[in-house]
Amino acid sequence: MSEIQKAIKIFHGPQHPGITGNMSVELDLIGETIQKAQTHVGYLHRGFEKLIERRTVVQGFTIVCRICVPEPDPNEENYARAVETLAGLEISEKAKYIRTMVLEMARLANLFMWMGGQAGSIGLGLIPQWSVCDRDYMLDLFEELTGARVYHMYAFPGGVRRELPEGFLGRLSDLLDYYEKRIVVYNNTFFDNVVFKTRAIGVGIVNKDEALKNAYVGQTLRACGIKRDVRKDMPYLMYDKLDFDIPIQTEGDVYARALVRRDEMIQSIRILRQIIEQMPSEGDILQKIPKHRKFILPAEDTYVQTETARGAMSYYMAGDGTEKIRRMQVRGPSLIHGFTLLEKLLVDSQLSDVAMTMNSLGICPPEIER
Amino acid sequence: MAIDIKGVLSPLSALGTLFEHPKTITYPEVKKEIPKGYRGFHINDLEDCIGCANCQEVCMNDAIDMIRADKEYNPKNSSACIPRIDYGRCCWCSLCTDVCPPSSLKLDSECIHAQRDADNFLYMPKNKKDIS
Numbered sequence: 001m002s003e004i005q006k007a008i009k010i011f012h013g014p015q016h017p018g019i020t021g022n023m024s025v026e027l028d029l030i031g032e033t034i035q036k037a038q039t040h041v042g043y044l045h046r047g048f049e050k051l052i053e054r055r056t057v058v059q060g061f062t063i064v065c066r067i068c069v070p071e072p073d074p075n076e077e078n079y080a081r082a083v084e085t086l087a088g089l090e091i092s093e094k095a096k097y098i099r100t101m102v103l104e105m106a107r108l109a110n111l112f113m114w115m116g117g118q119a120g121s122i123g124l125g126l127i128p129q130w131s132v133c134d135r136d137y138m139l140d141l142f143e144e145l146t147g148a149r150v151y152h153m154y155a156f157p158g159g160v161r162r163e164l165p166e167g168f169l170g171r172l173s174d175l176l177d178y179y180e181k182r183i184v185v186y187n188n189t190f191f192d193n194v195v196f197k198t199r200a201i202g203v204g205i206v207n208k209d210e211a212l213k214n215a216y217v218g219q220t221l222r223a224c225g226i227k228r229d230v231r232k233d234m235p236y237l238m239y240d241k242l243d244f245d246i247p248i249q250t251e252g253d254v255y256a257r258a259l260v261r262r263d264e265m266i267q268s269i270r271i272l273r274q275i276i277e278q279m280p281s282e283g284d285i286l287q288k289i290p291k292h293r294k295f296i297l298p299a300e301d302t303y304v305q306t307e308t309a310r311g312a313m314s315y316y317m318a319g320d321g322t323e324k325i326r327r328m329q330v331r332g333p334s335l336i337h338g339f340t341l342l343e344k345l346l347v348d349s350q351l352s353d354v355a356m357t358m359n360s361l362g363i364c365p366p367e368i369e370r
Numbered sequence: 371m372a373i374d375i376k377g378v379l380s381p382l383s384a385l386g387t388l389f390e391h392p393k394t395i396t397y398p399e400v401k402k403e404i405p406k407g408y409r410g411f412h413i414n415d416l417e418d419c420i421g422c423a424n425c426q427e428v429c430m431n432d433a434i435d436m437i438r439a440d441k442e443y444n445p446k447n448s449s450a451c452i453p454r455i456d457y458g459r460c461c462w463c464s465l466c467t468d469v470c471p472p473s474s475l476k477l478d479s480e481c482i483h484a485q486r487d488a489d490n491f492l493y494m495p496k497n498k499k500d501i502s
Contacts (some may be wrong), residue, residue, distance in 0.1 A: 059430040062463035126384060133393055138404075147409035147477070153463050161468075165407070189384045194377030292428055292469070 017357025021365035037346035058292035073106035074308040076155040082317035083157035094283030095159035109138040110309035121355035157289035200255035204357040218311020221257035230307035310362030332367040392482040410481035412495035418474035421449035426465035433459035
């Protein structure tokens with residue numbers, strides 16, 4: 001019997017706890033070794049880019065947060081900033097600080113959720129329970145600030161929709177104290193865990209040259225030793241006034257990407273502490289904007305980028321002189337990581353490593369099918 | 371091959387959590403406090419509502435219908451209509467409350483709505499006066 005006749009084909013997803021959302025990977029296996037991997041999407045197509053074209057600017061902002069469920073805020077920020085650029089709106093310094101704070105809070109919440117998925121993918125069941133609980137404390141603060149836990153709909157063209165609640169920054173500071181202690185605990189139980197190291201070191205190695213050639217982003221790029229981060233390269237909001245480092249590793253494997261994410265959590269806490277200190281007490285949070293049928297975007301286009309917890313997320317937006325957006329295109333990290341990279345990384349790896357590799361690339365299927 | 375002693379022993383520190391109090395609450399006996407400003411169900415101050423239908427116009431989900439009020443609450447309500455929300459469509463974005471000229475339509479922190487009948491998703495916002 002030839003090798004190809006011995007191969008079996010299985011679908012890893014879309015209903016599989018090890019898949020990071022509504023997508024599947026078609027695997028050709030000989031034994032447990034993967035010969036070929038092919039990504040399939042199409043289970044969650046909601047057509048946001050098209051829906052946006054039928055809505056006014058004000059109506060459109062409520063659906064962009066749904067493009068990525070675990071991390072909606074960078075989408076809101078991109079949308080708001082693109083509209084502000086086209087409409088020539090200048091937002092106040094206080095609104096910029098609040099938006100920067102929300103983005104970093106979202107990054108921390110997302111990284112806790114990632115940690116749960118990454119640990120769960122190799123059977124460390126305790127870490128997901130802890131990290132999801134810790135993420136919930138951040139969601140409590142989001143609930144207080146924005147009125148919702150997941151889809152915040154908070155960053156709005158012209159600023160933000162609500163003032164900071166009384167004592168909010170103090171509560172955020174207390175939570176950061178707690179997180180600093182928790183990161184030590186996660187270090188002991190997860191990042192230094194021999195089970196994780198044995199499973200993750202040397203698996204899913206991304207080559208540095210290939211990472212640059214194929215435009216990989218986020219931790220995938222930084223774990224190869226390439227120091228790229230939109231917050232430093234093209235600073236937006238208040239990032240040029242904040243002091244932080246870009247963590248890198250050189251090995252390019254799953255473990256290196258995990259360490260980059262852990263260090264990013266520490267940097268996020270550092271950024272948030274500076275924001276708490278520098279937050280202006282005075283200032284408008286929202287500029288006056290025209291009513292929704294009278295909010296006209298000029299016939300121009302723009303391209304904005306935000307660094308999410310998974311990599312650079314970009315929006316192209318074009319107006320046509322009407323109250324509706326002519327075209328909006330989303331470029332997130334998931335498309336290139338979920339197709340080009342994942343299919344290549346899985347060849348010759350083991351079936352049990354699929355979930356772990358996928359999780360370490362930060363793939364979010366809703367964002368592929370925006 | 372050298373054994374990673376630290377990697378073997380450090381996860382055992384998790385055993386320390388056995389002596390900590392649980393972080394979960396015993397729902398429904400103990401309920402989580404919902405913060406002020408949570409985007410829950412709509413309330414409408416009918417004495418202030420002018421029936422302008424701005425809320426209906428801005429809603430991109432078509433979740434708001436203007437229906438005839440059972441009596442006259444506000445003499446300035448020229449359309450004699452008040453909003454009704456379809457919670458099968460609403461996404462709680464609160465744009466409707468942002469565009470309300472007299473600020474009569476608001477979101478309350480109440481948020482539990484479990485019903486067997488699909489028609490119950492058509493929700494008449496409670497009158498603010500009746501709540502307070």
